[in-house]
Amino acid sequence: MELNLLSGLLLLALLCLAMLPFAIPGVLEVLLALAIGAFVTAALIWFGWLPEDTSLVLLSLAMLTALSALLLWKPLRKLQKTGIRLQEDSAISDFVGTELILTELASKDSDSHIQFCGLEWRVRLDPTEMATTIEAGQAVLISSASVGFLLVKRKSF
Structure with missing residues (x-):
C-alpha cells in the first residue's frame, strides 16, 4: 500500500x-x-x-x-x-445529596472551606443555584463532588 x-x-x-x-x-x-x-x-x-x-x-x-x-x-x-459540572469520582460520588452546615460564607465567585469527613474541602455554590451567596450556618446539600472540591445548593424544605 x-x-x-x-x-x-x-x-x-x-x-x-x-x-x-x-x-x-x-x-x-x-x-x-x-x-x-x-x-x-x-x-x-x-x-x-x-x-x-x-x-x-x-x-x-x-x-x-x-x-x-x-x-x-x-x-x-x-x-x-x-465548568457547569465537575467530573465526579466514583469514590466520592456518594457524597452527592449529603447535607452540610456551612461554616463560612459560600459564593459562586470564590471558594470557601469546610471540614467534612475529617478533611478540609473547598466549597463553591453550584452554578444552577439561584442565590449568589449563602451565609454561614445555613444547611446546604452537596450537588457535585470532585477530589477536595464540593459544589453545594441551598437545601429546599
Missing part, C-alpha cells in the same frame, strides 16, 4: 481525533486544530485546489492549523471556564 500525501493527511487527522479523549487541556486544543487543518488540507487536495507538492501541503497544513487554533481558542476557553 502506497502512502500519498492525501492519505497521510487523513491518517494524521484521524489519529489526532482518536487522541482527543486522552489529551490534557492545552494539548487538546492543538490536536483539534491540527485535525481540522489536516482535514481541510486533504479536502483541498481532493478537490484539486491544492497541488500535491509536499512544501505547499505542509505550508497549507501549518496555516490552516494556526487559523483553526485562533478561531477555536476563545470558544474553547469559554467552555472550559463555565
Whole structure:
C-alpha cells in the first residue's frame, strides 16, 4: 500500500481525533486544530485546489492549523471556564445529596472551606443555584463532588 500525501493527511487527522479523549487541556486544543487543518488540507487536495507538492501541503497544513487554533481558542476557553459540572469520582460520588452546615460564607465567585469527613474541602455554590451567596450556618446539600472540591445548593424544605 502506497502512502500519498492525501492519505497521510487523513491518517494524521484521524489519529489526532482518536487522541482527543486522552489529551490534557492545552494539548487538546492543538490536536483539534491540527485535525481540522489536516482535514481541510486533504479536502483541498481532493478537490484539486491544492497541488500535491509536499512544501505547499505542509505550508497549507501549518496555516490552516494556526487559523483553526485562533478561531477555536476563545470558544474553547469559554467552555472550559463555565465548568457547569465537575467530573465526579466514583469514590466520592456518594457524597452527592449529603447535607452540610456551612461554616463560612459560600459564593459562586470564590471558594470557601469546610471540614467534612475529617478533611478540609473547598466549597463553591453550584452554578444552577439561584442565590449568589449563602451565609454561614445555613444547611446546604452537596450537588457535585470532585477530589477536595464540593459544589453545594441551598437545601429546599
